[in-house]
Amino acid sequence: MRKTIIAGNWKMNHLGQDVTITVTSLVQRISPDVKPEIIIAPVFPYLPQAVELAKDSPVHIAAQNMHWEDHGAYTGEVSPAMLTDIGVTHVIIGHSERRAYFNETDETVNKKVKSALSHGLTPILCCGETLEQREAGVMQSWIEGQIEQALSGISAADAEKVIIAYEPIWAIGTGKTATAAQAQEVCALIRRKLASLYTEATAQAVSILYGGSVKGSNVAELTASADIDGGLVGGASLKADDFMAIINGAVVK
């Protein structure tokens, strides 16, 4: 069901002590009836710790990646069964950093989305274009292709459970935010693509987030846009003060 979501992607940051301090601070400051759904994604070793600290709070814990198989000879990988076993509820899939540095493809993204859904994990499916693609005028076909391939073979009922994050690569960690109009244009494009792959009802049920230098000062304008249902936040999710400013500034439609 479409809802406002603020998700923090901590990437490869924070040691155990920082995880404890930050999650504890968020849990203390986020009221139990907070409107946006709150998700944070620490690194694998601290997931059990984060799950325990966030227990009985509105904060959900996500992994930043997973393998699609349950178990087997995949050295260095973590399975969806392991994530659910420790109480993780969400998983980021296909982040542009994984696509760029770790060979993630639309095919592996599709396998991971299917596998996450079959384990009851909510995928946060990332898509986004490079600056070169935007300037070459191929952004639309690129984004549509990423969505179509990621959701290939996935039923409408399952597609409605997926959270999509539109993250223009040129805006990630650069301090360069897409304007609300640019972000809205692509989130609307993604929703139209969902309607063509499924139905308008399915498209309206999916939460579509914007990611790329979201901060307290721009979250209201971004989330006020018709098709932007929240934010996937990197740098500004690492400190509780900055993340709270985003949570408190988000427009819940």
Ligand code: PEP
């Ligand atoms: C991200 O990595 O998902 C992201 C959006 O990062 P930042 O907010 O730092 O641009």
